Each structure stands twice: as structure tokens, then as C-alpha cells.
Amino acid sequence: MFNDRFLLSGVMGWPVGHSQSPFIHAAFLAQTGLRGAYLPLAIPPARLEAAVRALPALGFRGCNLTLPHKEAALSFLDHLDPLAKRIGAVNCICVSQEGALEGFNYDSRGYIQALHEEMEDPLLFQGPVVVLGAGGAARAIVVGLLEEGVKEIRLLNRTFERAEALAVEMGSCVSPLAWSQRQESLRNATLVINTTNQGMKGYPPLDLSLEVLEAHAVVSDLIYTPLETPLLTQARRKGCRIHNGLGMLLHQARFSFHHWFNVWPCLTPELRQQVQARIG
Ligand code: NAP
Secondary structure, rough: OOOOOEEEOOOOOOOOOOOOOOHHHHHHHHHOOOEEEEEEEOOOOHHHHHHHHHHHHHOEOOOEEEOOOOHHHOOOOEEHHHHHHOOOOOOOOOOOOOOEEEEEEOOHHHHHHHHHHHHHHHHHOOOOOEOOOOOHHHHHHHHHHHHHHOOOOOEOOOHHHHHHHHHHOOOOOEEEHHHHHHHHOOOOOEEEEHHHHHHHHHHOOOOOOOOOOOOEEEEEEOOOOOOOOEEEEEEEEOOOEEEEEEEHHHHHHHHHHHHOOOOOOOOOOOHHHHHHHHHH
């Protein structure tokens, strides 16, 4: 359907130079034989709306949004997918045939898909599930867990009021707990998810002891720089299975690519290894 066209998409961020998405999408284009380019677009917050509104005229099929743009785009897009609305953030914009700007969020589905694929454990979602953090990424994760049918989510955030507000919004399956209870909250959990920035390159480790966590639990960290955070090292040493944020990054990219071009690219072991090597 796109044989005669040069396909354009990209990622808007500020900054955007660190993004692995141009590399991942270039690999998808090469693998699927489509002619096109995925561009890193450094857009300051004050220019976001103008830049997004220019996409149809420039012939873009769409673009991804990364920090700090994911929430800001909600206010001016023509249509919002219900999931993006519920999460309160957009990470994928699609330009419709008529030139309308449509907002989606594939962080949530990308994360859940990665967990399913890498852990192959349906019991994981029986819970209780502990989610640490209540920022933008946590919203996507909590919505994804609820869509999977998780019945008990223990939500902890350094600033309790944010956990409380998110729990009220998400309903009775989500219980906000004080940050001081984070060690104790791990008791009988099947899955523990770090959505804070603690443990990321340049940040201190997450201040959390996994002592009471049972060894059959999975510990998941949304961070992928580094690929193994101090939290994941602690979990691995304890005998727990571990899961990093790389799969989420790759799967949300795959969903976006499919939405724009109607072709599913493969997440090959080679691509995963290449991205891992770039992250170092
Ligand atoms: P965000 O909205 O800024 O939220 C940051 C969270 O970290 C908040 O809950 C914040 O708590 C918490 N936090 C900050 N400093 C802390 C500290 N010293 N101790 C405990 N908690 C602290 O950021 P975000 O967009 O949600 O991103 C969070 C993480 O997810 C980042 O590491 C990002 O790289 C990762 N992420 C990964 C992917 C992927 O594809 N793998 C996608 C999106 C995000 P307060 O509310 O108390 O400030």
C-alpha cells in the first residue's frame, strides 16, 4: 500500500538525542522493506503544538512523544484513544487519512506485552502487585495491570498524596500506602514494579530492601539504562526472576510502527542485542 511513498515518522522530545527509537525504527523499516525515515525531533515545550500541527502538511504518518511532551499533547489533539485518556498521556500520534491528529498510548500495552513474553507466567497477575512511584509511567502501568485483571495493586510513592490521588482515580483495586511501608508491602507479592527514576544512570539506587519478598516473585524495573539496576541485582541475588524496561521500549515501538504502516515488525534477538549494546 505504501510502495511508492517515502514514509515519515519520528520522535519529539526535549532533549531527544539519547532516544534509542530512531535506531529501533530504522531497523523496523529495513526489516519490512518499507522506504522511509524516523527522525529525532528536538522540540522545546513551547513549540510542541505548532510542531505536531505541522505533521499532516509535512506528510508524516505520525510521531512518538517522549519527555516532557506526553501529557501536554492531550490538550490539543483532535481525537484521543480512551486508553490514552485514562492514562492521561500520549506517546504515539497518528495522522488519519483526513489529516486529523489522533493520540494513543502504547507504553501500557508495551509493558504488559513485554512481561507476558519475557516471563511467560500467567500467575504473575494474580497479585498482589506492588507499584513503586506515581508519576507518568506509573499511570500507564497501573492502567495496564487493571486491564489484565489484577485485583490488588499496592501503590507507594515518596509523595503520598500523588499515590492517593492516582488510587482514587483508578478505583478500589488500587490501595495507596505510605512510603515508609514499602518494605512491608512486599509480603506475598507476585510482582514488584519500580516506576521511579531511582536506579537510573546518574541517580541513586532505589532505597528498598527485598528481604521479605518471596523468591517466586518477579521484580520488574521500567529503567533500561542501566539494563540491570541495583534493585534488579538485589532481586537476582535473592533468586527472584528479573525484568528490565527494554522490552517495554521495544514493544511500544512495535505497536506504533504497526499503527502507522499496518505492518508488524519482528523483535528479533539480533535487534534486542543491538539495542542492548548501544545502551551498554
Ligand atoms: P516522573 O513522572 O517524573 O515520576 C518520577 C517518579 O519517581 C515519581 O513517582 C517520584 O516520586 C519518584 N521519585 C523521584 N525521586 C525519588 C526519590 N528520591 N525516592 C523515591 N521516589 C522518587 O517520571 P516517569 O515519566 O514516570 O518515568 C519514571 C521512570 O520510568 C524513568 O526511570 C523512566 O526512564 C522510566 N520509563 C521507562 C519507559 C520504557 O519504555 N522502559 C517508558 C517510560 C518511562 P514523587 O512523586 O515523590 O516526586
